[in-house]
Amino acid sequence: MPKTRLETFSDGVLAIIIITIMVLELKVPHGEGLDALRPLLPVFFTYVLSFVYIGIYWNNHHHMMHVVTRVTGGVLWANLNLLFWLSLFPFVTGWMGENHFARLPTALYGCVLLMAAISYTMLTVAIVNEEGRESVLARAIGSDLKGKLSIVAYAVAILLCFVSHWIAAAIYILVALAWLVPDRRIERMLTPPA
Amino acid sequence: MPKTRLETFSDGVLAIIIITIMVLELKVPHGEGLDALRPLLPVFFTYVLSFVYIGIYWNNHHHMMHVVTRVTGGVLWANLNLLFWLSLFPFVTGWMGENHFARLPTALYGCVLLMAAISYTMLTVAIVNEEGRESVLARAIGSDLKGKLSIVAYAVAILLCFVSHWIAAAIYILVALAWLVPDRRIERMLTPPA
Amino acid sequence: MPKTRLETFSDGVLAIIIITIMVLELKVPHGEGLDALRPLLPVFFTYVLSFVYIGIYWNNHHHMMHVVTRVTGGVLWANLNLLFWLSLFPFVTGWMGENHFARLPTALYGCVLLMAAISYTMLTVAIVNEEGRESVLARAIGSDLKGKLSIVAYAVAILLCFVSHWIAAAIYILVALAWLVPDRRIERMLTPPA
Amino acid sequence: MPKTRLETFSDGVLAIIIITIMVLELKVPHGEGLDALRPLLPVFFTYVLSFVYIGIYWNNHHHMMHVVTRVTGGVLWANLNLLFWLSLFPFVTGWMGENHFARLPTALYGCVLLMAAISYTMLTVAIVNEEGRESVLARAIGSDLKGKLSIVAYAVAILLCFVSHWIAAAIYILVALAWLVPDRRIERMLTPPA
Numbered sequence: 001m002p003k004t005r006l007e008t009f010s011d012g013v014l015a016i017i018i019i020t021i022m023v024l025e026l027k028v029p030h031g032e033g034l035d036a037l038r039p040l041l042p043v044f045f046t047y048v049l050s051f052v053y054i055g056i057y058w059n060n061h062h063h064m065m066h067v068v069t070r071v072t073g074g075v076l077w078a079n080l081n082l083l084f085w086l087s088l089f090p091f092v093t094g095w096m097g098e099n100h101f102a103r104l105p106t107a108l109y110g111c112v113l114l115m116a117a118i119s120y121t122m123l124t125v126a127i128v129n130e131e132g133r134e135s136v137l138a139r140a141i142g143s144d145l146k147g148k149l150s151i152v153a154y155a156v157a158i159l160l161c162f163v164s165h166w167i168a169a170a171i172y173i174l175v176a177l178a179w180l181v182p183d184r185r186i187e188r189m190l191t192p193p194a
Numbered sequence: 195m196p197k198t199r200l201e202t203f204s205d206g207v208l209a210i211i212i213i214t215i216m217v218l219e220l221k222v223p224h225g226e227g228l229d230a231l232r233p234l235l236p237v238f239f240t241y242v243l244s245f246v247y248i249g250i251y252w253n254n255h256h257h258m259m260h261v262v263t264r265v266t267g268g269v270l271w272a273n274l275n276l277l278f279w280l281s282l283f284p285f286v287t288g289w290m291g292e293n294h295f296a297r298l299p300t301a302l303y304g305c306v307l308l309m310a311a312i313s314y315t316m317l318t319v320a321i322v323n324e325e326g327r328e329s330v331l332a333r334a335i336g337s338d339l340k341g342k343l344s345i346v347a348y349a350v351a352i353l354l355c356f357v358s359h360w361i362a363a364a365i366y367i368l369v370a371l372a373w374l375v376p377d378r379r380i381e382r383m384l385t386p387p388a
Numbered sequence: 389m390p391k392t393r394l395e396t397f398s399d400g401v402l403a404i405i406i407i408t409i410m411v412l413e414l415k416v417p418h419g420e421g422l423d424a425l426r427p428l429l430p431v432f433f434t435y436v437l438s439f440v441y442i443g444i445y446w447n448n449h450h451h452m453m454h455v456v457t458r459v460t461g462g463v464l465w466a467n468l469n470l471l472f473w474l475s476l477f478p479f480v481t482g483w484m485g486e487n488h489f490a491r492l493p494t495a496l497y498g499c500v501l502l503m504a505a506i507s508y509t510m511l512t513v514a515i516v517n518e519e520g521r522e523s524v525l526a527r528a529i530g531s532d533l534k535g536k537l538s539i540v541a542y543a544v545a546i547l548l549c550f551v552s553h554w555i556a557a558a559i560y561i562l563v564a565l566a567w568l569v570p571d572r573r574i575e576r577m578l579t580p581p582a
Numbered sequence: 583m584p585k586t587r588l589e590t591f592s593d594g595v596l597a598i599i600i601i602t603i604m605v606l607e608l609k610v611p612h613g614e615g616l617d618a619l620r621p622l623l624p625v626f627f628t629y630v631l632s633f634v635y636i637g638i639y640w641n642n643h644h645h646m647m648h649v650v651t652r653v654t655g656g657v658l659w660a661n662l663n664l665l666f667w668l669s670l671f672p673f674v675t676g677w678m679g680e681n682h683f684a685r686l687p688t689a690l691y692g693c694v695l696l697m698a699a700i701s702y703t704m705l706t707v708a709i710v711n712e713e714g715r716e717s718v719l720a721r722a723i724g725s726d727l728k729g730k731l732s733i734v735a736y737a738v739a740i741l742l743c744f745v746s747h748w749i750a751a752a753i754y755i756l757v758a759l760a761w762l763v764p765d766r767r768i769e770r771m772l773t774p775p776a
Contacts (some may be wrong), residue, residue: 005201005256007587012209012400015594019602020213022669024222028606028676032684051669055662062587062658076256077374080249087216087245094222102226180659199395199450206403206594214407218416270450271568274443281410281439288416296420393589393644400597408601412610464644465762468637475604475633482610490614 003071006079013083014058020090021050025097046097049172050089056179057086057116067136068127078126082119088112106168107161113172114154121147150175197265200273207277208252214284215244219291240291243370244283250373251280251310261330262321272320276313282306300362301355307366308348315341344369391459394467401471402446408478409438413485434485437560438477441501444567445474445508455524456515466514470507476500494556495549501560502542509535538563585653588661595665596640602672603632607679628679631754632671638761639668639698649718650709660708664701670694688750689743695754696736703729732757 025047029036068075092112096105121144128138157171219241223230262269286306290299315338322332351365413435417424456463480500484493509532516526545559607629611618650657674694678687703726710720739753 001257001260005205005259008202008590009205009209009252011587011591012206012594013212015591016210016213016598018595018665019598019669019672020217023602023606023672024217026670026673028673028680030680032677032681032687034686037686037690048666051666055659058591059655059658059662063583063655065587066583073253073257076253077249080253083212084242084245087213088220090213090217091220091222095226098222098224099226104228104231105226108231195451195454199399199453202396203399203403203446206400207406210404210407214411218411267447267451270447271443274447277406278436278439281407282414284407284411285414285416289420292416292418293420298422298425299420302425389645389648393593393647396590397593397597397640400594401600404598404601408605412605461641461645464641465637468641471600472630472633475601476608478601478605479608479610483614486610486612487614492616492619493614496619 001071003065003068006071006076007065010061010079010083011058013087014054014061017086017089018051018054021047021054021093024090024094042100043097046093046101049176050093052176052180053113054086054089056176057082057120060120060179064124064127064137067131067140069131069135072130075123075126075130078119078123082116082123085112085116085119101165101169103161103165106165107158110154110158110161110168110172113175114151114158117147117151117154121151146178150179195265197259197262200265200270201259204255204273204277205252207281208248208255211280211283212245212248215241215248215287218284218288236294237291240287240295243366244287246370246374247307248280248283250370251276251314254314254373258318258321258331261325261334263325263329266324269317269320269324272313272317276310276317279306279310279313295359295363297355297359300359301352304348304352304355304362304366307369308345308352311341311345311348315345340372344373389459391453391456394459394464395453398449398467398471399446401475402442402449405474405477406439406442409435409442409481412478412482430488431485434481434489437564438481440564440568442474442477444564445470445504448508448567452512452515452525455519455528457519457523460518463511463514463518466507466511470504470511473500473504473507489553489557491549491553494553495546498542498546498549498556498560501563502539502546505535505539505542509539534566538567583653585647585650588653588658589647592643592661592665593640595669596636596643599668599671600633600636603629603636603675606672606676624682625679628675628683631758632675634758634762635695636668636671638758639664639702642702642761646706646709646719649713649722651713651717654712657705657708657712660701660705664698664705667694667698667701683747683751685743685747688747689740692736692740692743692750692754695757696733696740699729699733699736703733728760732761 025043026040029040089112092105092109096102096109099105124137124141124144124147128135128141131137153171153175157168160171161168219237220234223234283306286299286303290296290303293299318331318335318338318341322329322335325331347365347369351362354365355362413431414428417428477500480493480497484490484497487493512525512529512532512535516523516529519525541559541563545556548559549556607625608622611622671694674687674691678684678691681687706719706723706726706729710717710723713719735753735757739750742753743750
């Protein structure tokens with residue numbers, strides 16, 4: 001089975017998630033002055049954070065799918081499972097933004113980050129099972145240390161929410177920054193050594 | 195006529211349906227505590243159910259279209275008819291979720307499931323008419339027992355709503371679980387026997 | 389320039405228009421009984437009408453683009469112009485549905501139908517100018533009597549709104565039915581005569 | 583890496599932005615007379631302006647991507663950065679339209695135009711870096727005088743908002759008109775001289 005539709009469908013869902021977050025978050029204020037804009041600042045910041053996260057997932061998904069040669073029913077469902085958790089981003093982003101990073105909303109945001117990261121790992125495993133241990137993808141991913149460390153970081157951040165939710169928010173930002181660097185592992189595998 | 199645009203358009207509509215359900219259903223609560231989240235639990239459950247159903251339709255549509263070689267005007271309209279009924283999912287999911295599986299909303303949810311299932315069968319028939327009785331698709335689908343049983347199950351569930359809407363909800367879940375198993379019939383036809 | 393992106397972009401816009409109409413129109417009612425559903429009936433009917441119209445445009449767009457060999461900047465803008473008028477469907481459908489086919493909303497609905505039909509004709513002209521008078525498309529479209537009659541019908545319906553808006557609504561339905569028959573002209577041109 | 587998904591994803595985001603602006607802007611009025619429609623006129627005008635701007639970006643993006651041969655992680659992020667700024671269009675359009683071109687909303691609209699124009703230039707630079715100074719794209723763009731003048735025009739307009747926001751609005755319209763002419767530079771490069 002070809003992978004085109006899996007890509008189109010994922011692109012569609014991710015594109016809509018981004019704009020949905022924006023619409024749910026950044027409600028057009030009624031005043032026309034700076035005062036009307038100021039309460040939107042923390043909300044704008046959470047939008048940027050979620051935009052970057054969805055961007056990271058799209059980017060890595062794009063890189064990974066590039067080296068996939070075929071998809072099976074199992075891979076389709078692993079992908080739908082990932083999209084399910086990503087589809088909760090608008091809800092948790094809105095809740096966290098509206099409550100200015102309160103404890104529970106910040107923890108729930110972390111839970112969705114955690115579940116999305118686990119789902120992405122499951123998708124990787126499902127694909128590697130199809131492609132084989134010796135495939136380009138399997139060698140490019142290797143031990144996937146970055147992915148495993150992110151999962152640990154999210155879990156730690158959720159627990160720390162009940163100590164200080166600012167530390168949790170800082171962890172979410174740091175992990176995002178660590179992933180902003182595009183995943184060169186796959187690009188490197190595709191380039192023949194000099 | 196090629197099938198690319200039928201696939202792109204269907205992918206777009208299905209992707210938007212999923213996020214629309216999420217947005218209509220899971221409204222960001224105003225409180226920041228667990229109390230604010232608790233009333234959303236049944237709503238979250240109906241979202242999961244509808245997400246799985248849309249996922250099943252996308253998955254089976256993907257499998258079926260894979261073996262289609264050409265589309266005609268009749269197939270395009272049969273597909274639009276299916277998308278019409280699926281486009282009502284956000285409405286009936288929202289109504290059922292907001293009324294905690296009340297009798298009439300649960301029955302209406304079943305009606306949309308029933309009409310979508312009938313439309314999918316009509317799409318299959320329209321395609322088989324084009325492809326011919328001896329085509330890969332025709333042989334892969336065979337008597338389509340699973341599809342026919344689902345239609346019967348939805349009809350029974352709608353009637354049972356007025357006895358106990360919990361039985362109806364249970365039937366919706368059971369049928370979804372039965373379809374979660376990917377439709378291996380088409381995959382099997384494409385794999386040469388050992 | 390290839391035509392892929394023009395198709396993807398148009399598919400995306402049309403898919404979102406359909407679901408937007410549904411969401412704007414069919415607001416989830418608060419009651420759980422039949423009484424809550426009844427006021428939605430005229431709204432549901434306008435949704436069906438607009439769904440069919442968007443389906444017709446998608447279908448004909450799909451047929452026309454199939455025989456297009458290249459697109460230029462002029463064609464891209466003619467297409468964007470068509471999408472602009474179609475993007476007003478959710479607004480006019482919502483206004484007409486909420487006011488139960490009142491005079492002015494029904495006339496405005498007709499104006500958008502009229503502008504969309506004129507824009508579609510302009511797109512056809514722009515493409516035929518590129519493809520040449522002897523192209524498959526030019527011969528398939530011929531004098532485009534159906535398109536021209538539709539434009540006249542919409543104009544008449546707008547004027548008749550101020551006599552009886554029910555006649556206008558009837559004209560919108562009749563024109564839609566006339567187009568529901570897929571545009572076999574292009575399919576016929578592609579099939580070699582027996 | 584192929585460029586297909588970058589195009590699909592961008593098409594999806596841009597399509598949703600257009601319909602989101604329409605939905606946020608043109609709220610279905612409750613009355614059925616002309617009085618209900620009149621307050622929507624300035625809002626309709628801002629919708630047209632933003633539709634044209636998104637259309638220009640889509641058109642130019644389409645032309646530029648046509649001559650791109652491969653994309654890297656850096657190009658993907660430069661593209662996501664552009665989409666981020668374009669995703670703020672619904673918010674600033676809604677704010678400006680609701681406040682009838684008041685000073686601050688008009689200035690903020692200009693800021694988003696400015697950031698989008700800078701991001702587009704950054705995307706161009708990122709692609710030219712990959713394609714090389716001798717590529718079709720690099721020669722087609724040349725000194726990119728139109729792009730640079732637009733950036734200056736937006737900056738001037740933002741400052742002029744605090745003198746007269748009508749001058750600023752006029753500049754936004756004039757720049758849009760200047761770009762409505764499709765970017766023939768790339769088309770010209772692809773056509774061999776007579």
